[in-house]
Amino acid sequence: MAILAALLGSWGRRGGFLATGKVSVAPYPLQAGFPKVRAVADRPKQGGYPVAEEVLASGLCDATRPGFAAYDMKAWIVYGTNLIQSLPAPQETVKAIQNLDFLVAIDVLPAEICGWADVVLPEATYLERDDDLATPSYKTPFVAVRQAAVEPMYDSKPGWWIAKELGHRVGLGEYFPWTDGREFVDARIRASALDGIELRRKGVLLGKRIATCEEEGAAPPISTADGRIQLHSAELAKLGFDPIPSFYPPDEGPPGHFRLLMGRAPTHTFGRTTNNRLLAQPYPENEVWINADVARALPTPVKDGDRVMLVNQDGAKAGPVRAKVTERIRGDCVYLVHGWGHTAKGLHYARGRGASTSVLTTRYKVDPIMGGTGMNVNFVRVEPAGGAA
Amino acid sequence: MRKRYAMAVDTRRCVGCNACVISCKTENALPDGGFRDWIATEVNGTFPGLSMEIRSERCNHCSVAPCVDACPTGASHVQEGGVVMVNAQKCTGCKACITSCAYGARYVHLGGYVDKCTFCLHRVNREQQPACVEVCPTRTLTFGDRNDPDSAVSRLIRSRKVKVLQPETGNQPNVFFLS
Numbered sequence: 211m212a213i214l215a216a217l218l219g220s221w222g223r224r225g226g227f228l229a230t231g232k233v234s235v236a237p238y239p240l241q242a243g244f245p246k247v248r249a250v251a252d253r254p255k256q257g258g259y260p261v262a263e264e265v266l267a268s269g270l271c272d273a274t275r276p277g278f279a280a281y282d283m284k285a286w287i288v289y290g291t292n293l294i295q296s297l298p299a300p301q302e303t304v305k306a307i308q309n310l311d312f313l314v315a316i317d318v319l320p321a322e323i324c325g326w327a328d329v330v331l332p333e334a335t336y337l338e339r340d341d342d343l344a345t346p347s348y349k350t351p352f353v354a355v356r357q358a359a360v361e362p363m364y365d366s367k368p369g370w371w372i373a374k375e376l377g378h379r380v381g382l383g384e385y386f387p388w389t390d391g392r393e394f395v396d397a398r399i400r401a402s403a404l405d406g407i408e409l410r411r412k413g414v415l416l417g418k419r420i421a422t423c424e425e426e427g428a429a430p431p432i433s434t435a436d437g438r439i440q441l442h443s444a445e446l447a448k449l450g451f452d453p454i455p456s457f458y459p460p461d462e463g464p465p466g467h468f469r470l471l472m473g474r475a476p477t478h479t480f481g482r483t484t485n486n487r488l489l490a491q492p493y494p495e496n497e498v499w500i501n502a503d504v505a506r507a508l509p510t511p512v513k514d515g516d517r518v519m520l521v522n523q524d525g526a527k528a529g530p531v532r533a534k535v536t537e538r539i540r541g542d543c544v545y546l547v548h549g550w551g552h553t554a555k556g557l558h559y560a561r562g563r564g565a566s567t568s569v570l571t572t573r574y575k576v577d578p579i580m581g582g583t584g585m586n587v588n589f590v591r592v593e594p595a596g597g598a599a
Numbered sequence: 600m601r602k603r604y605a606m607a608v609d610t611r612r613c614v615g616c617n618a619c620v621i622s623c624k625t626e627n628a629l630p631d632g633g634f635r636d637w638i639a640t641e642v643n644g645t646f647p648g649l650s651m652e653i654r655s656e657r658c659n660h661c662s663v664a665p666c667v668d669a670c671p672t673g674a675s676h677v678q679e680g681g682v683v684m685v686n687a688q689k690c691t692g693c694k695a696c697i698t699s700c701a702y703g704a705r706y707v708h709l710g711g712y713v714d715k716c717t718f719c720l721h722r723v724n725r726e727q728q729p730a731c732v733e734v735c736p737t738r739t740l741t742f743g744d745r746n747d748p749d750s751a752v753s754r755l756i757r758s759r760k761v762k763v764l765q766p767e768t769g770n771q772p773n774v775f776f777l778s
Binding site for chain 2: 476477487488489491492493501502536537538539540541
């Protein structure tokens, strides 16, 4: 993307990649300094990805294989992510969990991963808890305070409470000297000399608008040694990689199969809101998008709204799921919104609705340079749902 | 001058996130399966030459409202600002209004009466915006008085390319779609 922006001349220009700013906020004034952090645990003993600090997705399961990482991982603390659906190849995730002695899940909205956990720590929702100051990178930088609006319900606790109690129980209490999240945030506000009353009242304080592009007087953000845009990377060449990206045609699927694409819908946040009763009313399930011409030409033609099963190249099945017969997709691909096909019994609304993208993602590809995970490498065929409809 | 409430829906801004639908359901405590507004997606052309329009739709509060004429009990009526309302106490649930509405804007509430968008008149009378307008993250919706030429909604209707749904009905809808 950056190379394209450079070729098109939009790097650092209005409408292109911008230089954004952040409001600088002081850390909590801790008396004792933090102890030295040990090396990253999931870095592999050998190999790995030389320019990646951490490998997401497949990297977690790899690191949990005995003998693979710097030291064997014995426990996961899974914070607010449903790994069973969010990682590719759920069969590998389940295998990795078998290698663990202990699994803790901290979640606002429980999902499949909580069923695999030894301990579940239910966290209060964001309207029920004080969170740390937020200072995202933006054109007009700002500092936002996240304040509890109502008391937490049931046994759920705010994230700060969970962190502080864990700290005390493992003998690190001195690093958590504050009473609660609000006191912690107030100390940071004071240390940063921000107007705390105004911030608490408005929720947001705007910083100074900065020049973000050449048109506004900002120098383009370039960090090369000679200050010029470089498309050819000497660093990658030295590591034995293509110094400029080469095109490698993607694999083709078996005959009668479609490449499975996946994405998001604006109504739901990943898979975690699909059990929300209100959101489920306008958007109760995902649909498999199939090109209109292709749907008509299938051995068993598919009409809009028909229920079908999806079977991937390894025989993994998902569905039944409604077909959305549309012009909005090319003929060699089908598309699913991610986050459906839940299996956890407790998800009364979402369970059994729609098709899971994760189940069909039995294969993935790993970028040899960064270790990034490519998931759109699975192929499915569309079968009539038959009696399952 | 008398008010004439209207809404402008900017189809170039709408992403179909359903926030208008959800906020309406919570603001007006709608029953499961009951909707006063909804998202319509219209696709034209064939792949890859396509155009698409996403619309947040609701009752058009027509100036010539066939639902009001069709109502045998006077439950459907026109209130201040030209807002078409249903008096639940007078409604027998006969559905004549539902048949007469070209837009599918009405449904039968679990309570046995017909329910529909009120432009959140209870909020508007407190100087607040309708719930759907208030929450829209892309500022697709603009509500106001069309009889006031300086209102934001009047200015949008004047300055942008505008259409109403099914103008051939002669209903004179008051929800305007900008493109």
